[in-house]
Amino acid sequence: MARLPSFLGALLLSVSFFTQPLLGASTTTTTEATTDKKVQYCQTGLTSGAADFCVSLSSLPNVTTSSHDTFFHLTVTRWNANGWTAIGTGQTMAGALMFVVYGDPVNGTEKEPVVSVRTVEGHRQPQLIEDFAAVAGKGFDVQVLASSWKEAGTVPASGGKGRKEKRHDDHDEHAIIPAAGTKTYIADVLLACYSCSLWSSGPGSWRTSISAKDSSQPFLWAWNDRQDFSGNFTRDAHIKMHRHHGSETGGYGFFWADMTRSVLSPSTDYVGKPTTSDLLKILSIAPGDSAKMLGTSEEPMSASGWLGKLTSNPLPKTHAFFMTVAFLILFPLGVLLIRSGGNAFQKHWLVQALASVFTLAGAGVGLYMTGRRVPSTFHQWLGLAITLALVVQVILGWRHHMDFLRIRRRTWISYGHIWLGRGAVLAGWVNVILGLLLSGHSRIDVWGIGIFVGIEAVVVCWWVWRAAQRKAIAGGNGQDGKGQMEDGEGESYGLMARNGGGSGGADGEYFRLSMSEDDLSSSEDEEEGKRRTGGLGSGR
Structure with a gap:
């Protein structure tokens, strides 16, 4: 798996975000x-x-x-x-x-x-x-x-x-x-x-x-x-x-x-x-x-x-900690892991599940701070929308997984999961910066986090583009009927037992997830080709 140095920087920046008063220049007079x-x-x-x-x-x-x-x-x-x-x-x-x-x-x-x-x-x-x-x-x-x-x-x-x-x-x-x-x-x-x-x-x-x-x-x-x-x-x-x-x-x-x-x-x-x-x-x-x-x-x-x-003031700091870790570290890490090879699917859903827990915890603290009042700022409304979107996105992800076990191709649910997740991460980045403004942080803090988010966005987009390029090259080299890469071009596939049985037969049937849930077209093309040539057989 490729090294991800940007996330070490994110962690260090997140820590400095909460300890900045100790590190910054004193304004004592x-x-x-x-x-x-x-x-x-x-x-x-x-x-x-x-x-x-x-x-x-x-x-x-x-x-x-x-x-x-x-x-x-x-x-x-x-x-x-x-x-x-x-x-x-x-x-x-x-x-x-x-x-x-x-x-x-x-x-x-x-x-x-x-x-x-x-x-x-x-x-x-x-x-x-x-x-x-x-x-x-x-x-x-x-x-x-x-x-x-x-x-x-x-x-x-x-x-x-x-x-x-x-x-x-x-x-x-x-x-x-x-x-x-x-x-x-x-x-x-x-x-x-x-x-x-x-x-x-x-x-x-x-x-x-x-x-x-x-x-x-x-x-x-x-x-x-x-x-x-x-x-x-x-x-x-x-x-x-x-x-x-x-x-x-x-x-x-x-x-x-x-x-x-x-x-x-x-x-x-x-x-x-x-x-x-x-x-x-x-x-x-x-x-x-x-x-x-x-x-x-x-x-x-x-x-x-x-x-x-x-x-002092532990609730806002706790809220900021959960949301900063979730959207600046865990969610972007999950996007990279689904394209990392090896047990990509397991890594992806474990990290995203942890990120979702952090988000729900942060949202819970935020709701507690507002009491029974209706949200009054754009930061609060956007945070509420992101939390609800992530709940829907988790449900769509689970439904996509169950459908893929059965039909081995993407559906509208898959695309909904992918694009809703992308939108939630982007909105989360924006809301972290709005939270900094809302809590009265200095321009240095806001610009520092903003620059970091910009760099992180470039890294994530480059990683996704690179994975798509590698997949396109691998598709040009051909795959066997079982969906395994012939050239071993560093493409890792997660294998999950469908019914928990052995390595073959109905009880041991396996399904494949490509390195990215965006990159399942190889499997779809393969299935479509079999349908056109009658290769699926009448006993299917």
């Missing part, structure tokens, strides 16, 4: 230019169509509950009433304590920005938390201490031009970058999360953790810049999904904070119980590019943080 007992993280992308917000936070020991109160100062720059911005604890949406900010700064400047505190147990729309003590236990509470809109000036002349963009996950187009001179506003919000470290100790074990003792505390953020609330700015308003491109367009992202440097001391940082004015002063947003990250980083800041990153 932890600044220690201040002695303030707070940590700060900012995104400044208003004029480039990306998220624009800052969050600073500090903690205070809570003697009553033996935990810590955590205070968040969040500012969000806006220029219209569309969309929302959210900060959450942990690395997964499921189980995160989320603070979602939205509202109308243009026509509602006399009103406060809406602050909706939410969470969700699975991978679905976050729900408003009505009773904090019931969710996280006695002593846990979240309160909005201050919330207001402030005018922030206008978009500079060097800023956006009001252009439009189209993304693969969007169904509409409209301006996402404000034009130069557009008025901008800031939602200024101060939150108190009392006994915040109790969040993870509430009923159940599905919540993410937050600790003032963690030197690499993970947080997530997300935003949507195009949802039209139609004036319905209630705390439990339906919120639409954020953008899917995390790393490229700022639809969502992560940061890690050294919480140990943010713990306040009553004796030195304030007198008595901290007031709202005290907290706003302590948590004031430091200006300038050098202060975008104070005690924070866009990569984990400790070994435990890296371990947490690699083990």
Whole structure:
């Protein structure tokens, strides 16, 4: 059998796909230019169509509950009433304590920005938390201490031009970058999360953790810049999904904070119980590019943080693993094996059966992640179609096999099995790339997998063409009546006992599959010739 080096490369690339954060260049930018007992993280992308917000936070020991109160100062720059911005604890949406900010700064400047505190147990729309003590236990509470809109000036002349963009996950187009001179506003919000470290100790074990003792505390953020609330700015308003491109367009992202440097001391940082004015002063947003990250980083800041990153969000990673192995390794390998000679048929169906199991497992994980929701992205719909097509393709393959045992030639079922399989593999390649886009991987990841798929497609097509050429040459050299190659031109045939008997007679009749189920025409031509010359005999 010929060597298949491309699949070793596929395996290595698949492994690097899941370990890329460890191998790639770090984007860590932890600044220690201040002695303030707070940590700060900012995104400044208003004029480039990306998220624009800052969050600073500090903690205070809570003697009553033996935990810590955590205070968040969040500012969000806006220029219209569309969309929302959210900060959450942990690395997964499921189980995160989320603070979602939205509202109308243009026509509602006399009103406060809406602050909706939410969470969700699975991978679905976050729900408003009505009773904090019931969710996280006695002593846990979240309160909005201050919330207001402030005018922030206008978009500079060097800023956006009001252009439009189209993304693969969007169904509409409209301006996402404000034009130069557009008025901008800031939602200024101060939150108190009392006994915040109790969040993870509430009923159940599905919540993410937050600790003032963690030197690499993970947080997530997300935003949507195009949802039209139609004036319905209630705390439990339906919120639409954020953008899917995390790393490229700022639809969502992560940061890690050294919480140990943010713990306040009553004796030195304030007198008595901290007031709202005290907290706003302590948590004031430091200006300038050098202060975008104070005690924070866009990569984990400790070994435990890296371990947490690699083990977090296991369901999407499990889904990606099953589908990547199935469509980048196993299915293409099965196509090559049916044309490899020797026991080609056995090799083919064993590998394809394993690939089908991986696909069904990956689809099962994907369906579990969506919960009871109807698929909402092209990636999900295409994945569902591929899974159903593969179920049909397996049935057609089994039916083809049973028919071939009896008539020793292809039927429409055979062609259906062949072409449905080809289409499913091609669609699977496309969907793997869509999955990368959906999960927010970088352009390097997407282009790397895309180039690999292109090379793999060329190799598979060349292998099929080469097998067809060899078969044509072998047919020109002639075959005996039993269908064996006379020239031994490396053409391998799989022999399978029909009834499990001996080597001859009715109970030991054998059938032949050529090196490819595409290349059975030799057997068909042979049978057709016998029919025309009456060679089949009346006793047949």
